Amino acid sequence: MSGFAGFALDRAFGHPRGLLGALGGALMACGNAAAERQVVRLARLTGAEQVLVIGPGPGIGLLAAGERADRVVAIEPSQRMRHAAERRCAALRNVTVLDGTAEATGQPDASFDVVLSVNNIQLWPDRTAALAELRRVLRPGGVLLLSTHERWLPGGRAGLHADVRTAGFVEVQTWAWQPPSRGTTQAQTRATRP
Structure with missing residues (x-):
């Protein structure tokens, strides 16, 4: 997408900032909450896991x-959303919010048991590089859980499934x-x- 529409979407959702970022954050908090909570449920966390959250937005999930x-470590490229997530999780001492992207998390190899991402895959500029990075930071046996708006997903479910397999993941279910x-x-x- 190019022109003003692309600019507005990036300002509201991709890298939220300014008035559009504030509006985007409010919409994400409301519109993404069910998917955020669903992905956390699917992760079946027991209290022992090291979790990486990609693009937490305002921090519901x-x-x-x-x-x-x-x-839990969150990687978020938007300063506005980092601050919102930090405020939402201020009472939790086990949560850290850092600047970064799915393609460049800045995290050590094999350091997480679970990686979660909700409604930002369509914004990754290089899905292949992002999936390689997420595989790198997962421990062997670690779980990747992705969820995104199907209608805005380039390549649809089949494309996402194929990309995850190509990145070297196994037991892929979509x-x-x-x-x-x-x-x-x-x-x-x-x-x-694996």
């Missing part, structure tokens, strides 16, 4: 993960999930690092 995991509220259908994928 980050808070849910932080309440269930041993340690399905459609409809939020209980009026949210859009989500393409969700669960995979394991």
